[in-house]
Amino acid sequence: MAGTHLSIRIDLENGDRIGPGKIALLEAIRATGSISAAARKIGMSYRRAWLLVEEINHALREPAVAAETGGRRGGGAAVTPAGEQLVGHYRTIESHVRAAAGGEFKAIGKLVRPEGGRAKPQG
16 A cells, blocks of 8 residues: 555435545546446456446436447547546545645654554554
8 A cells, every 4th residue: 555545435315425435436437438348447347337336426416437339449438527526526625634644644653653554463
C-alpha cells in the first residue's frame, strides 16, 4: 500500500452507497467508452462492473451511464451529465476532506508501524 490514504463512502438517503470503487468505474467508463474495457482497466470482472453500473443508475434520479448504440465499433457506454456531476461532487468532497485533515493524516502516520514491522504474537 502506498501510504496512509482516505477512502470515502457516501451512504445515500435511499439506502444506496457511493464509494471509491463506483467512482473509479465511472471514470474508467469515461476514459474507455465501454463497461467491459473499464472493468479490464481497473481489474474488475465485467459482471461486477455491470452490476455496479446498475446500482449507480438505480440510486440516481437520472442514469449515470447510458448505452451507446451501434456504429462501426458496435456501441459502448457513456457517462451522462448526471454521472459527471456525481464524479465531480465526490472528488470535491474528497479534496476538501484531505485539505481539512492534512495534519491528522501526518499524526496518524507517525503512529503507524513501518512496513515489515508487524508485531509478533506474545506467548
